[in-house]
Amino acid sequence: MKMAQMQQSTAQQQDQLQPQQQLQQNNKKRKQHSSSGAANSTGTGNTVGPSPSSPPSTHTPGDGITTASSLPHVNSVPKSLMMYGPEGTAGLASSSNLLEDMEHFGDVGSLDDNVESFLSHDGGDGRDLYGTLKQSPTEHKKESSKGFTFGEFGCIRTRNSKVTCCHFSSDGKLLASAGHDKKAVLWNMETLQTESTSEEHQCLITDIRFRPNSSQFLTASFDKSVRLWDASDPSYCLQAYTGHSSPVMSLDFHPKKTDLFCFCDEKNEIRYWNINPFSLSRMSKGATAQLRFQPRIGQFLAAASDKVVSIFDVEHDRKIHTFQGHLDLVHSVCWDVNGDYLASVSQDSVKIWSIASGECTHELSSNGNQFHSCVFHPSYSTLLVIGGISSLELWNIAENKSMTVPAHENIISALAKSLVTGMVASASHDGSVKLWK
Template sequence: MDRFDPLDENMESLLSHESDSRDIYGTIKQCPPEHPKESAKGFTFAEVGCIQTRNSEVTCCHFSSDGKVLASAGHDKKVVLWNMDTLKTESTPEEHKLVITEVRFRPNSSQLATASFDKSVRLWDAANPGYCVKAYNSHPSPVMSLDFHPKKTDLFCFCDNDNEIRYFNLNTFSCTRISKGGMAQVRFQPRIGHFLAAASDKVVSIFDVETDRQTLTFQGHSEIVNYICWDANGEYLASVSHNLVKIWSLVTGECIQELGSGGNQFHSCVFHPNYSTLLVIGGISSLELWNMAENKSMTISAHENIISALAQSPVTGMVASASHDSSVKLWK
């Protein structure tokens, strides 16, 4: 517990967005009234916005580097782009044939990539979302996850249903390397991108990106790991299975903390953009706010179904939640 600095007792409240601006959402269906704010020690966490997609499960979401656009996707096979300034939305065409499993923005760019169960990866531009920029359609199995390198922004990688990791050059849109050990999710270490974390079955592997050598193996989950996320500095990694979330240290290679799901079921997680010792965990219909410094957690009612993905923007301090209830919500 003492590995994390405690949250500031007098930290500034995160004020909720009081005005109801849902009337400018255009054709987007309004969500039910927002959930009341939850607070502890001056810290406030409240729903500040919501979009309802067309009655289909949302599986993934991600903010652009500047925090101005939130992308989400899922079973309706298109990407919804939510402008954080105007609160208006745009969509890409339904070029994917099956569920989109992942959407990720290229760092410091309006470009984004999607992975799909239809065995393809597609590149888009949020500035011109009406058409696909590039497509890789010849993969032999469903693509489950992808991520861009934080510094070498012409490099991205994805993992598939066959436990294979492929590194891709964005300029040539061709594979440069193939590895093993990733199925559920792949995530580059933030900022420097020295390591790649990959989840497969009940194990999380850490690979050296340059040498492709597996440097660490995180074991200890009794159930399949379905979600991973790095802290902002790339020093810690959180791994989520239905019954447990674990925090791993890259320095020691050990699990330093864990939280059981109790009567809930964990599905996703993200470190809070403003408070590094606060992990936001997505459950069946609620969010768990876990203060790792004090090992205390708070449950917030959030959705009507599984919270499949979480994203955050350090620029705006916003957290986004995507759910199988067809909605995407903003929290601050």
Template sequence: MKMGQMQQSSSEQQDAMQHQLQQQQAQNNRKRKQHSSSGPANSTGTGNTVGPSPSSPASTHTPGEGMNSASSMQHVNSVSKSLMMYGAEGTGGIASSTNQLDDLDNFGDVGSLEDNVESFLSNDEGNGIYGSLKQTITEHKSQPSKGFSFGEVDCIRTRNKVTCCHFSYDGKLLASAGHDKKAVLWNMDTLKTETTPEEHQYLITDIRFRPNSTQLATASLDQSVRLWDAANPSYCLHAYTGHPSHVMSLDFNPKKNDLFCFSDSNNEIRYWNINPFTCARVSKQGGSAQVRFQPVTGHLLAAASDKVVSIYDVENDRQTHIFQQGHSSVVNYLCWDFTGDYLASVSEDCVKVWSLTSGDCIHELNSNGNQFHSCVFHPSYSTLLVIGGLRSLELWNMVDNKSMTVPAHDNIISALAQSPVTGMVGSASHDSSVKLWK
């Protein structure tokens, strides 16, 4: 072959290769734009389950059931809104919203985290936790795994929507639950899973491990709370059934680990002892969306109901703080920082961080259409908040008010958990999956 023909052939090959790469890139872009949520729940409100559906949880409260005052009607509406985060029948589910972000381009590229991490973690002073992080990243720029990183580690699939998750206190187990009506226990060492029996009648709203124990509890819309042991999850240890209202949330006291509380759709909070398994006290002060004990001491309890976040003194059963001017929509989620000095509250349109010292909102991040649903303080960096939205995670540096979006799921990220022991973050989603991040 002559030199001219060889050069022409090489040029043609390069042109063909470039054309092929352009076609592949265009195809990838089309795939990303076609990537959308899994859509609204089916008529049963339980994803792809087969068989008869339970009656609508939201429909159990109707105007004809003694709701004679305007305030009572407002409470019914707030309960219905809080049930939306579980994708329950009758609510339509947030997943059916026509305002969903249908184009993943709006989230930015996955690589943007590594590309912009130096700017994201830097601050003006260049010292403190973010200053040292910046130095680490600069030293190992070619090896980002040695600096700050945040990526998906593993994933498990379930049959239906997942509504809640929580790490055991030693970080060895991640428990999740939802529309499958049973708990899934994920071993962090072997990445194998076990499940509890399907003893709940309706979806599970919350799941929490008992401190320094393999025991855990589940709350459900079937008006029950059940206690399990992850060491032998084949049977239920204790069950409180026949509660008059839907059980919406529960939590264990970190100091007195034989004490837990749960809240219901009627704004009652009940404190229970494990040994013996009895009700210790009933409080009428409210918490229809979520309840969370203050970490370390457990002296305080945070409760969310409608648009209001309240803090209660557990020992004296009195309200110490009320954050009622903060959110313009229903508060779905609460999380404390590790010290118990700060509390984050989440509604669809924003996340607010409150100081218990001053009683003020000290940080705020608007969702800009991402529909926030959950949050957790990063297990290694206390001023970094991980926020779950519609399909994506938001990493928010509260000090510099910088945020970064990471595509994560195909639907609502309904719950987040973290383990300071392992540095892992767990995310649960209505796309029927649970993911590990680090």
């Protein structure tokens, strides 16, 4: 794809997502900047955004950010995409041993989780789910600069239970989350009122995904089952697949053929299923941690297994790319809005891969933050939101700058976005899910 075409595609995408923030493109060539760390603690202020005066990027051993080439969105990133840490700094969370002996979904063997006492300090009785909406200036603390803001908008806490996954419905009106509680929680984005599914899973829920343009959603579980629900009446399960031989780790719906979904298990098996009728379509190998269909078209499927990410051509049932280079297990993958690039997250780093070339184009080191999840920002195509230990990393890939935002009290296990509302959701092992905008 030519650079001019890619820039035009991204400009059109930003017009659709946030027309009120669309600014004139800066025709001057922007220079890139490299940093030896993910956060600047000198007191001069971390920035995540275009900076025309920044020096060109170079990579030397130990650099926190490396760049092989620029993403196609570089010239279309608004100049307002610049953020500063609180009081000019953004400190990195110091929790170096928090993940010792912790598996991908927490302590799988202990479902009666003990969470810090802050979960009930708001007067909850320990059983009910409750949410809070932050709107006043004193409560709604934001990182902001020139029209761009990023701050906590709302929060919901569960009953002493780790949250492992979350996902927005297509219209952005519902957010579903789940985890060690063994049932899904649905919350209304306008009122933050919640409703739970019945507890039909026998073990923790590993993944949750809405069916495109529908109120139906799927849950995958360590109990070796996949269940289909409807948010309009979540009191019972519509369909259940319970004949699997190992824990189901991840699942996803095809974005266009919405009767089709796939899931992967602990033994590296991928199964493609149809809803009508509820039946197995085909099987393949290549995913144990997470799998995600390419957005919009759904031609490709990204599948993470061990330290490798594979890209499958779903239409022709063949593997087209094998992305290698992570030194640790890959926990999470996410596509950019056009499906041209894929981000993959391991504990030590995030890598950006080009589907066209099959190469890694950008990399960000975690510098001890121990990354776990990621999602591209719904309104800024080159801003990647990364979940680490208690903090979010905001990485402007185009300008190669990042900053750290305190967010949770434990590992941020999953992130989700809504293109309709512009919101980002973060799920954590601290038992809470937060909204950011």
